[in-house]
Amino acid sequence: xxxxxxxxxxxxxxxxxxKILEGKSLKDSxxxxxxxxxxxxxxxxxxxxEFYFGYKPNSNSEADFYEAELELKSTPLRRLKNGEWVCxxxxxxxxxxxxxxxxxxxxxxxxxxxxxxxxxxxxxxxRELLPLDYVIDLVGIWDFPQKDLKIIQRDWxxxxxxxxxxxxxxxxxxxxxxxxxxxxxSTSEKSFRKQPFSDELAKQRAFSxxxxxxxxxxxxLNGSIEYDSILSESELDEGSFDDLxxxxxxxxxxxxxxxxxSRLGLELNQHSKNYFSSISNRIIKRILGVSEEKFIxxxxxxxxxxxxxxxxxxxxxxxxxxxxxxxxxxxxEEDWNDSILKDTIENKFLxxxxxxxxxxxxxxxxxxxxxxSKDMDEFERVFNVTKxxxxxxxxxxxxxxxxxxxxxxPKLKDSYLTHIRPHATNRDDTYSLPVPDKKTKQKExxxxxxxxxxxxxxxxxxxxx
DNA sequence: GCATGATCATGC
DNA sequence: GCATGATCATGC
Numbered sequence: 283x284x285x286x287x288x289x290x291x292x293x294x295x296x297x298x299x300x301k302i303l304e305g306k307s308l309k310d311s312x313x314x315x316x317x318x319x320x321x322x323x324x325x326x327x328x329x330x331x332e333f334y335f336g337y338k339p340n341s342n343s344e345a346d347f348y349e350a351e352l353e354l355k356s357t358p359l360r361r362l363k364n365g366e367w368v369c370x371x372x373x374x375x376x377x378x379x380x381x382x383x384x385x386x387x388x389x390x391x392x393x394x395x396x397x398x399x400x401x402x403x404x405x406x407x408x409r410e411l412l413p414l415d416y417v418i419d420l421v422g423i424w425d426f427p428q429k430d431l432k433i434i435q436r437d438w439x440x441x442x443x444x445x446x447x448x449x450x451x452x453x454x455x456x457x458x459x460x461x462x463x464x465x466x467x468s469t470s471e472k473s474f475r476k477q478p479f480s481d482e483l484a485k486q487r488a489f490s491x492x493x494x495x496x497x498x499x500x501x502x503l504n505g506s507i508e509y510d511s512i513l514s515e516s517e518l519d520e521g522s523f524d525d526l527x528x529x530x531x532x533x534x535x536x537x538x539x540x541x542x543x544s545r546l547g548l549e550l551n552q553h554s555k556n557y558f559s560s561i562s563n564r565i566i567k568r569i570l571g572v573s574e575e576k577f578i579x580x581x582x583x584x585x586x587x588x589x590x591x592x593x594x595x596x597x598x599x600x601x602x603x604x605x606x607x608x609x610x611x612x613x614x615e616e617d618w619n620d621s622i623l624k625d626t627i628e629n630k631f632l633x634x635x636x637x638x639x640x641x642x643x644x645x646x647x648x649x650x651x652x653x654x655s656k657d658m659d660e661f662e663r664v665f666n667v668t669k670x671x672x673x674x675x676x677x678x679x680x681x682x683x684x685x686x687x688x689x690x691x692p693k694l695k696d697s698y699l700t701h702i703r704p705h706a707t708n709r710d711d712t713y714s715l716p717v718p719d720k721k722t723k724q725k726e727x728x729x730x731x732x733x734x735x736x737x738x739x740x741x742x743x744x745x746x747x
Numbered sequence: 748g749c750a751t752g753a754t755c756a757t758g759c
Numbered sequence: 760g761c762a763t764g765a766t767c768a769t770g771c
Contacts, residue, residue, distance in 0.1 A: 559764055560757085604764070686752060686769065694750060701751090707761085708754055728753085 287336075291349035293399070293423065300401060303418040308334060326405060326413040327356045343376070343392050345399070352399050352423070357496065358407035359419060367419065369500055370407055371620070372464055373491040380477040380484065384446045388435050393489050400424045404500055422503040429515045430460060430583070433523060437461035438489075448480035453487055455628040456652025459523055459584045464490040465619060492629065494585030509579035510572040523580070524650045527632070531569055531648045538642045539565070558636075558643075562590035565645075566634060585629040586650075591739060593637040593646065599740045602694075607705040607729040610672050611716045618662045623732060627653055627661060635743055649746035660699045664692050664732070668702060675717035677727055691730065699738050705731035 288299035303311055308326070312333045324332070331339045331346070331354065340346075345353040353375075360370040375397050388394055401423055405416040426434060437458035444453055453463045466488040467473035474483035491499075501507040513526055520526065534542055539561065542548075546568045548561070564574060566588050572578050580586070593599055605626055618624060630652045636643040653661070671677060671690055679688040687709070691702035706712070712726035719727065 601765075606762070682770080684769075688752075704752055704754090705763085706753080709752085711754090711761095 290347050293347075293350045293352055296347055296350055296352060296401065297421070297423055300403065300421045303334065303403065304421055305417065305419075307415050307417050309414045324413065326358070326416060329413055330354070330356050330403060343396060345396050347401075350399075352401050353397050354401045354403070356403040356405060358416070359404055359500070360407050367406065369404075369493050369496045372462065372493045373496045374464060374466065375489040375491070377466060377486065377488045378441065378445075378463060380445050380450050380475060383442050384478060386442070388438050391438065393438060397489075398426075402499065402503070420500065420503060424499050424503070429511075429513075429518065432515070432518045433459050433580075434461045436522070441489075445477060446479065448477065448482075450475075450477035450480070450484035450487075451482045452655050453484070454652065454655040454658060455492075456630050459580075459630070460492060460495045462490045462492050463487040492583075492585060493625070494629070495583045498579070498583045508576060509582060510576040511579040512570045512572060513580055527570065528648055528650070530571075531566070531634070531645075534565075534569055534645050535647065536644055538639070538644045539636065540642060542569075542645060558592065559590060562634060562636070563588055566590075566632070581632075586632055587629070588632045588634065590634045590636065591743070592643060593635050593743060595638045597743075599736045599743060601739075602701075602703070602736045603734040603739060604703070604705055605732045605734070607713070607731040609713045610727065610730075611714060613665075614669050614672050614716055616669075618665055621665065623661065623665055624658070628658065633739075633742055633746065635746070647743075647746055651742050651746070657699055660697060661732075664697050664700050664702075667692055667696075668732075672715065673717060675715070675720045677715065677719045678721045678724075681722075687728070689727075694735060698735065700732050700734055702730050703733045704728045705733075 289295035308329055328339050331337055335354065337346070342348075345351050347354065355373055355375075357373055358370040359367040361367055376393060379392065382392065386392065402421065403418060404420040405418045407416060438461055440458055441453065441461075441463050444450065444457070455462045455464055457463070464487060465473070465485050467486050473486045475486045477484045498507075498509070512530075513523070517526055521529070534545075537545070539558075542565055543561065546565065548564055548568065567574055567578065570578060581588075589603060591599060591603075592601065605623070608622065612622070616622070630650050632648065633651050634648045635646045637646040668691060677689055677691075679690050681687050689702075692700075694701045706729035709728050711729055713729055714726050715724070718725045
């Protein structure tokens with residue numbers, strides 16, 4: 283029915299035909315399929331392939347339009363509170379074949395063969411709508427820029443080397459910069475696979491472009507945001523991503539915050555209470571050579587967050603790191619794999635440590651860190667414990683005479699990695715509970731968040747020395 | 748003294 | 760008005 287609408291051997295013809303989708307839903311574009319009962323069930327990508335492009339979805343190792351070397355991918359955008367649209371999820375590409383990859387090179391890999399050129403269809407996801415009614419916002423072909431490709435190629439090699447050294451079960455999303463090895467399939471036993479150089483079963487994983495990277499693709503196809511890059515293409519030949527960036531910070535090691543400020547010509551307002559956190563972020567941006575009002579391209583693409591930590595004179599770290607407060611109602615609806623929490627913690631962090639020295643702090647060390655697969659499993663465990671507590675409605679343990687409310691959420695001692703603490707303006711700053719508390723019948727509870735234990739941060743601090 | 752709960756300050 | 764980073768207060 284769609285024959286002759288485009289030339290499947292020509293990139294430009296396919297793109298031209300795909301572009302017609304912009305501003306419309308599949309129902310608009312394909313009309314008659316709306317009455318098909320099947321069409322109300324399929325997911326967006328399947329419907330797009332079958333009814334608009336007119337081919338059956340497949341799992342070939344070749345690209346979807348193999349003559350044109352073009353792989354079709356659709357991906358949802360979700361609206362933020364401020365009205366802006368952002369990518370909702372990572373872009374999942376082909377499955378990682380643990381048994382084959384040790385014998386592949388990047389350039390002849392199944393990954394590169396299939397995904398060299400992506401035809402991307404961004405659609406506006408809305409909870410209440412059927413896939414047929416999602417409006418297609420933007421269509422474009424993505425050719426990886428050389429600079430990105432260098433990073434992606436290294437990511438691919440890192441994933442390969444973990445598998446080659448019998449560590450497929452230890453793969454973790456945060457290991458890599460732009461290209462991830464994301465879990466694919468259910469978390470149940472059956473999604474475990476054999477790996478070639480170890481008897482341990484490993485979770486099935488697929489190559490994926492991180493959500494943050496996909497977001498910058500969307501923005502650059504749209505031409506909407508300006509980024510400042512910190513690594514040139516030639517620099518990338520001189521070392522790993524991590525090393526290159528830490529090397530840029532190194533000249534400032536052992537200088538006091540004040541000295542760095544005067545060296546960089548940064549205004550200082552010591553009296554402001556969040557002086558430290560704001561000044562530290564500004565310092566790192568300036569050291570990396572990025573103007574303050576712009577985003578760091580590589581950090582945005584890789585979703586790298588800067589964490590500035592103060593170290594006591596005796597080498598201890600007092601502060602736990604807070605994560606954004608969660609909504610009780612949202613958390614119980616989430617599966618770990620598509621949870622906001624996992625999304626927040628699975629990428630890399632740039633830790634910058636400032637050591638207290640007499641009355642001032644000096645920049646002591648810096649380095650990248652990401653949670654290991656074991657850490658991710660531990661977070662998943664604590665996440666699920668928390669979820670069950672909210673679901674059971676057994677939240678409050680007791681209330682002291684002074685009105686201090688003790689709860690049953692996981693505590694510092696319950697995990698080496700994370701605990702739950704209030705994160706609110708005051709006790710009355712609450713979110714509603716999906717199940718009223720059994721003891722007090724209250725329907726709301728003080729906002730809480732996951733915190734990363736200071737002892738874990740201390741461990742990072744020692745590891746980066 | 749430390750763990751836990753409560754609250755503050757700032758900036759968007 | 761809220762998110763975020765930081766710090767204070769209470770009680771074991």
